[in-house]
Amino acid sequence: MACRWALGSASLASVSFHGLPPSFTPRTPWSILPLGNMNSLIIGTRGSALALAQTRWVASALRKAHPGLNIEERVIRTTGDAAADAPLASLGSVGLFTSELERALLDGDVDIAVHSMKDLPTESPAELAVVAVPQREDPRDALVLPEGQNVDPQELQELPLPPGAVVATCSLRRRAQLAAGRPDLSFAEIRGNVDTRLRKLDSGQFSACVLASAGLIRLGLADRAALPLAPALCTPAPGQGALAVQARADRPELAQLVSVIHHADTWAASTAERAVLRLLGGGCQVPMGAFARVDGGRLAMIVRLADPFGRQVIRVDAEGDPRDPEAVARVAAAALRQQGADRFLEAHTG
Structure with missing residues (x-):
């Protein structure tokens, strides 16, 4: 891909x-x-x-x-x-x-x-x-539509869903980030393995669901009606994929x-992503996404943190030496705190 x-x-x-x-x-x-x-x-x-x-x-x-x-x-x-x-x-x-x-x-x-x-x-x-x-x-999230829909598998910069559509996800991160761009959407909790989630989607319970692209690919479901979401639209979980x-x-x-x-580049990217989460004192349910990758000998990372309801999202970009991903994470965490990250985290934990 x-x-x-x-x-x-x-x-x-x-x-x-x-x-x-x-x-x-x-x-x-x-x-x-x-x-x-x-x-x-x-x-x-x-x-x-x-x-x-x-x-x-x-x-x-x-x-x-x-x-x-x-x-x-x-x-x-x-x-x-x-x-x-x-x-x-x-x-x-x-x-x-x-x-x-x-x-x-x-x-x-x-x-x-x-x-x-x-x-x-x-x-x-x-x-x-x-x-x-x-x-x-592939670390990106994917918007998955009911079976049989014709889709263009290009990376999405915005959601092709009608007003008031119901999106199924068990992830607060996904819900908050998507609500920030589309406050008209409704969200439904969904658990179970990938097959169970797809069956619920295909039965008409939801308009769409959001899953990790990596999981679909590893299960041989890459041909599902799945549309990859741009990291700037829905930034993946630290370490996703x-x-x-x-x-x-x-x-x-x-x-x-x-x-x-x-794989050294994957280690550098995932270490930087997870280090930001650790430095902020957050767990895997905090609505924070981080995506990094090594390009041209530099480690570049985007981090987005949302309040629990998606009313506000803060974003930082950081880059540095891939041999020191912790340093890149420290730069990102400091920039997030300067923009009010602690207030967001208190709203989540409180």
Whole structure:
């Protein structure tokens, strides 16, 4: 999938996002890595179709890099999975889809865990580490219309919806950002896996729903009536479209094993995005979007923070050295605070 990004005054070049890795080429053959007697790996994963697709992407890449490596997938049910019908805001905001996986790592039940980066808390146990960040899939949100509608899959700068349309989303970030541009819209809460959400949409319950483009692509649903939203219209969640491979910090052989799928530019971008959220003291339910990418040797980032009702949105742009994404995040966080970010966050938490 090719697209063109515009971050503030910086126009970024065409970029491709990649799904399953048929062309994946490991940087270092396993046969020359000093991994001792390690010949098997247990990967912890959630049991949803999307989580399994993501884990199998990682497993496929690792098998290609390490011929002969025996990989077992172990499904672990998380709090967010167990309460699939409850509004996310009612469940709290930290570790809904990750805490049980992290516990399995700490207990030694699994060797590594594969997370959606946007679900991973910005603060994790000191005993754990993110040991690889694979290349990112399309990070944009997508406006999904009922099955059968003819759409032009060009990136949207505005929403092609009639006045008063009902948009389904469980994300306060999406709701607030879209309401800022279209206060006439109504919003409905929606939970469940992607198939469940699409069935509800196709049954006529809503005019449209908003999902992550990456999830649709990884599930083989890229041909759905889905329209990618420009980051300036609906800025993605920090880390959206990226995966995080987590392991115990005292298992350096695992870090070395998975290093072949690490993508430095994705690490820099997602680290900067998530660092802004951490510096502002927000969780994954805060209506803040951040999107960064490396272009021309520079890390450029757009951050948008909305009040909970979408009545006001503040935006900052920051750039810097991709080798120091935390510095870029500090610039962005300071600029947000100068524009009143703390007031927005107090309105959300209060």
